[in-house]
Amino acid sequence: LRLRAQTAQTIGLQELSRLDRPDEPGSVLLVDGRASSQERLTRALRPIADVAVLSDAQAALFEAAENSFDLVIVNANFDDYDPLRLCSQLRSLERTRFIPILLVTEQGNDEMIVRALELGVTDYIMRPVDPNELVARSLTQIRRKHCNDRLRASVQQTIELAVTDDLTGLHNRRYLENHLKLLIDRAGARGRPLSICITDIDRFKRVNDTYGHDAGDDVLREFANRVRATVRGADLACRFGGEEFVVVMPDTTPEMAAIVAERLRLSVESRGFDIAEAATVLTVTASLGIASLRPDGDTAEALLKRADMALYEAKNGGRNRVVA
Ligand code: GH3
Ligand code: MG
Ligand code: MG
Ligand code: MG
Numbered sequence: 001l002r003l004r005a006q007t008a009q010t011i012g013l014q015e016l017s018r019l020d021r022p023d024e025p026g027s028v029l030l031v032d033g034r035a036s037s038q039e040r041l042t043r044a045l046r047p048i049a050d051v052a053v054l055s056d057a058q059a060a061l062f063e064a065a066e067n068s069f070d071l072v073i074v075n076a077n078f079d080d081y082d083p084l085r086l087c088s089q090l091r092s093l094e095r096t097r098f099i100p101i102l103l104v105t106e107q108g109n110d111e112m113i114v115r116a117l118e119l120g121v122t123d124y125i126m127r128p129v130d131p132n133e134l135v136a137r138s139l140t141q142i143r144r145k146h147c148n149d150r151l152r153a154s155v156q157q158t159i160e161l162a163v164t165d166d167l168t169g170l171h172n173r174r175y176l177e178n179h180l181k182l183l184i185d186r187a188g189a190r191g192r193p194l195s196i197c198i199t200d201i202d203r204f205k206r207v208n209d210t211y212g213h214d215a216g217d218d219v220l221r222e223f224a225n226r227v228r229a230t231v232r233g234a235d236l237a238c239r240f241g242g243e244e245f246v247v248v249m250p251d252t253t254p255e256m257a258a259i260v261a262e263r264l265r266l267s268v269e270s271r272g273f274d275i276a277e278a279a280t281v282l283t284v285t286a287s288l289g290i291a292s293l294r295p296d297g298d299t300a301e302a303l304l305k306r307a308d309m310a311l312y313e314a315k316n317g318g319r320n321r322v323v324a
Contacts, residue, residue, distance in 0.1 A: 012165075021322040027049060028049040028073060029053075029067075029069045030053045030054070031086065032053065033077045037075055045239065065096050070318060076106070076109075091119060102117050102123050103124040105127065106126070170228070171226065179303050180300040195254055195293070197264070198244065199246075199289075226264065226268055235247055246304075265322055287314035289309065289313070291310060
């Protein structure tokens with residue numbers, strides 16, 4: 001009885017790990033110049049992958065860049081095309097450089113194999129192709145590709161979390177401070193203008209004190225929506241701190257920045273903020289300060305400081321206004 005229980009447990013664990021990481025079907029692009037080998041290789045691969053077949057190397061490059069394959073198999077049997085040229089192009093294109101390449105080559109063509117490995121071909125197999133070996137080598141590459149894809153997606157997600165403000169989904173201060181330097185350098189190098197706008201919600205403490213912290217959070221989220229709706233795609237919007245937001249506007253003169261800031265001020269003031277938490281609609285206003293890049297050299301810190309001083313003036317001048 002104990003033996004049977006153990007067996008059941010082992011099976012259970014295996015099933016669990018299979019659930020955890022299922023063997024998804026692979027997608028393979030076979031580039032092969034001959035109809036007979038196309039048919040043979042496709043038949044061998046069909047049980048483990050969806051196979052697309054092309055006999056033209058240039059068409060294959062486009063296809064690989066357009067669709068996401070887990071493996072490209074290059075059969076080195078073209079009459080008029082260097083198969084290694086295709087491999088090297090696959091390695092250099094941004095959209096294909098992570099796809100493993102399996103080269104099918106003539107027995108004894110050591111020189112080609114060495115060159116292929118040097119330029120990043122992942123694996124090779126000799127003719128005549130043993131179907132079992134082809135399947136085994138292909139499966140290894142497909143599994144590794146899936147694993148790498150998951151890893152890359154996870155790294156990407158981690159990076160996004162590190163530079164995003166949880167509450168509003170805007171970029172956070174860390175991202176802004178890093179990126180602003182880059183944008184300033186770029187504007188300086190090209191002799192282009194750049195402006196920034198700092199905005200701070202007026203009397204925000206009262207919202208928290210009157211309606212509670214959750215209602216305050218609702219206001220911050222809606223404020224972020226209005227910022228997003230006001231700025232252009234090239235602008236960088238971030239939550240700089242509590243109820244303070246910064247917009248960086250490349251290619252934007254002080255005059256243009258003042259127009260954008262005024263538009264943002266109006267979009268906040270003119271429509272009430274729906275506060276689900278408190279079942280009420282609040283009138284919200286904000287003060288805004290603008291600063292622009294000085295042509296004779298400027299730092300991110302200096303630029304932010306000048307915008308902050310303009311904001312301070314806007315607060316002192318009675319709030320709900322733009323100061324440049
Ligand atoms: P002013 O017009 O001078 O800007 O007045 P204010 O009340 O907006 O300024 P103050 O800086 O005194 O208050 C900012 C408040 O923002 C205080 C703080 O509790 C609140 N706050 C900061 N971060 C958050 C947050 O994430 N959620 C909420 N609900 N409140 C926050
Ligand atoms: Mg304040
Ligand atoms: Mg405030
Ligand atoms: Mg503040």
